[in-house]
Amino acid sequence: xRPQRNLFTxxxxxxxxxxxxxxxxxPLAFERDIRPIFRAHCFDCHGATEEMxxxxxxxxxxxxxxxxxxxxxxxxxxxxxxxxxxRVRNGExxxxxxxxPADQVETLTRWLAAGAPTARPEPESIGPGLGITPEERSFxxxxxxxxxETPDPESxxxxxxVRTPLDAVLVGNAxxxxxxxQADRDTLIxxxxxxLVGLPPSPEEVQRWSxxxxxxxxxxxxxxxxxxxxxxxxxxxxx
Numbered sequence: 001x002r003p004q005r006n007l008f009t010x011x012x013x014x015x016x017x018x019x020x021x022x023x024x025x026x027p028l029a030f031e032r033d034i035r036p037i038f039r040a041h042c043f044d045c046h047g048a049t050e051e052m053x054x055x056x057x058x059x060x061x062x063x064x065x066x067x068x069x070x071x072x073x074x075x076x077x078x079x080x081x082x083x084x085x086x087r088v089r090n091g092e093x094x095x096x097x098x099x100x101p102a103d104q105v106e107t108l109t110r111w112l113a114a115g116a117p118t119a120r121p122e123p124e125s126i127g128p129g130l131g132i133t134p135e136e137r138s139f140x141x142x143x144x145x146x147x148x149e150t151p152d153p154e155s156x157x158x159x160x161x162v163r164t165p166l167d168a169v170l171v172g173n174a175x176x177x178x179x180x181x182q183a184d185r186d187t188l189i190x191x192x193x194x195x196l197v198g199l200p201p202s203p204e205e206v207q208r209w210s211x212x213x214x215x216x217x218x219x220x221x222x223x224x225x226x227x228x229x230x231x232x233x234x235x236x237x238x239x
Contacts, residue, residue: 028111029119030061032135037104041094043130050128058084059130060122076116079109185210192221197230 028034038047038058045053056068064073064084073084080086085108087093088100100108111117119135150165151172161179162168171179183191189209193201201209209221225231 027117028107028114029117030111031119031133033107034111035133035135037100037108039130041098041100041104045094048130059126061116061118062122064116074112074116076112077114079112082112085109085112188218189221192218192225196222196225196234197228198234199230 026032042058046056046058052068054068054070056070056073057063058073061074061076065076067073067083070083073082075081084093085105088105088108091099094100151168153162153164153168156162156168156171160167160171161182162171167179186206189201189206193199193205209217212220214220
């Protein structure tokens with residue numbers, strides 16, 4: 001199998017079956033935790049345009065404390081006295097049928113209870129528009145591509161079934177330090193067909209690959225499926 005296809009397949013399987021831990025014990029901060037909520041639900045009316053609805057600007061904490069036509073929008077340290085949170089909880093903000101999800105309302109509540117902290121001192125002035133924050137610039141998709149160091153597969157015990165660097169990464173992130181039990185050949189054949197072309201193999205195809213004597217049978221199966229026009233049809237539907 002060509003190295004590029006082998007790498008692509010490993011990345012595909014990693015994306016399909018590995019979910020990183022999202023736990024985070026850091027204190028809440030406006031820039032990292034609250035601004036994304038406002039960007040998704042509030043900034044169209046209260047930050048993105050030069051004229052703010054109701055005179056309310058949500059881009060900085062001090063601007064929320066100052067508030068708009070209805071008075072201060074938040075009271076740091078007292079969520080129940082924060083007019084903004086009251087409107088969000090009642091489904092009045094944002095207007096319409098689209099409401100802030102409950103988990104984000106809880107995050108906003110905890111942030112206000114903590115005193116509405118920021119990650120750093122706020123700027124003395126702010127121009128029109130939203131701009132791009134350091135937190136947004138640090139998003140993983142905007143970072144240069146680097147090759148991480150991976151453990152040596154030979155350093156793992158045989159019962160872990162580690163054969164490739166990707167296996168080593170998976171084992172390193174597994175709670176019990178082991179991979180799932182290895183699937184039998186027929187199961188691998190069916191999985192490959194569904195993942196790459198979106199359809200199950202015919203009985204003849206299962207028989208052909210299940211009886212293939214070569215040690216590289218799975219690599220050749222993946223190459224055949226990746227070369228198939230049905231692979232392009234399968235993934236082209238996303239565009």
